[in-house]
Structures are given as C-alpha cells and as structure tokens.
Amino acid sequence: MKRITLPNEIVIAEAQKLIEEGQDVLLRVKGNSMLPFIRGGEDFAVLRKVSQSLKRWDIVLAQDLNGRLIIHRIIDITPECVTLMGDGNLGYVEYCAPDGIIARLENIKRGERLIECNTSWARRKAIVWYHLRPARRYLLAIYRRIKPL
Numbered sequence: 783m784k785r786i787t788l789p790n791e792i793v794i795a796e797a798q799k800l801i802e803e804g805q806d807v808l809l810r811v812k813g814n815s816m817l818p819f820i821r822g823g824e825d826f827a828v829l830r831k832v833s834q835s836l837k838r839w840d841i842v843l844a845q846d847l848n849g850r851l852i853i854h855r856i857i858d859i860t861p862e863c864v865t866l867m868g869d870g871n872l873g874y875v876e877y878c879a880p881d882g883i884i885a886r887l888e889n890i891k892r893g894e895r896l897i898e899c900n901t902s903w904a905r906r907k908a909i910v911w912y913h914l915r916p917a918r919r920y921l922l923a924i925y926r927r928i929k930p931l
Contacts, residue, residue, distance in 0.1 A: 794843075794851055794884070801831045801885045808891065809843075811853060815868030816841070818925050819907070820853070825892050827853055829885035839908045841887040841899055842866070846876040853887060855908060869911055872918050 797807045807829045813822045820827070820841075829843055836842065840856050844866060854866035854876060864883065866876045890897040898904060914921060 790851055797829065798884055801829060804831055806830050806888070807885070815870045816853060816855075817870035817922060818929075819869050819911075820890055821892070821929075825890050827887050828889040828891060828896075830888045832883060832886050836864075836883060836886065839905045843884045843887065844878045845882045845884065846878045847882075848876075850876075851884075852876060855912075857912065867912075869908070870918075870922060873915060 793809070797809060800807050808826050809829060811820050811822050811825050811827050816822075827841075827843070832842075836856060836859060838856055838859060841853060842856060842864075843851065843853050844864070845851055846866070852866065852868070854868045856864055857867045857875065858865035859880075861880065864878050864880055866878060867874070887899050889899060911918075
C-alpha cells in the first residue's frame with residue numbers, strides 16, 4: 783500500500799469539517815509528548831466533536847495560543863483558558879482558549895485494540911501519572927528501554 787504524508791494544516795482542516803458534521807475521525811498520532819499512554823507513529827486517535835462540557839484529564843486536539851496543533855491532556859480549565867500538558871512532558875504546559883479545542887479524544891486505536899480514554903480507570907491512571915511528574919524522567923527512560931520507539 784502506498785503511503786502519502788500531507789501537511790497537518792490540510793489534514794486537520796478536513797478532519798475539522800468531518801468532526802463538525804458529527805463524524806468520528808481517526809488520525810495517526812505523531813510525536814512522543816503523550817507517552818506512555820499514546821505512542822507516536824504507532825497509535826491512532828479517535829476524535830469526536832465535543833458534545834458535553836470538557837473536564838480535567840480529558841485528552842483533546844487543540845490549537846494552542848501559538849497556533850500549534852497538539853493532542854494533550856487538560857490539566858486545568860477555566861472559562862478564559864485551558865491549560866494542557868502532554869503525558870510525556872516533564873513540566874512544560876501549553877495554553878489555549880476554550881474555543882481552541884477542536885475535538886476530544888475518545889479512544890486510542892493500537893493495532894486491533896481500541897482503548898477507551900474517558901473511563902474512570904483511564905482517568906485514575908492519568909491522575910497518578912500527573913502526580914509522578916518529579917519521577918517522569920526516570921520512568922520514561924525505563925519505558926523507552928523496555929518499549930523502544
């Protein structure tokens with residue numbers, strides 16, 4: 783099968799149209815900022831139009847204040863600003879306006895498996911991982927040795 787790589791702007795623009803029409807969109811994730819929960823180049827994100835209010839620990843596709851498109855987890859949300867952080871980041875956060883949220887990640891497709899992102903179990907894992915920030919550098923190093931990228 784022939785593989786074509788398109789610029790993010792083209793792919794996301796088309797994905798946004800489909801999401802607004804109420805369709806789920808499957809996008810291959812690039813980058814490692816969401817390790818260990820989402821593996822760049824291997825996993826696919828199942829994105830859906832936001833139909834209910836967003837909550838802390840949701841994973842979203844957003845355009846940050848610098849115009850970059852990111853898939854990160856909400857770590858704080860106010861009416862004026864959403865604070866996002868990648869699970870693989872050691873401390874760096876991004877910010878976006880509430881209207882900068884394009885879609886919510888519903889599932890992760892890994893091979894034939896579909897992993898739900900919004901269960902109470904998934905949220906508990908995210909909370910524990912968030913509180914392990916001081917040790918993430920070491921935990922991610924171990925993870926990368928066990929599961930090479």
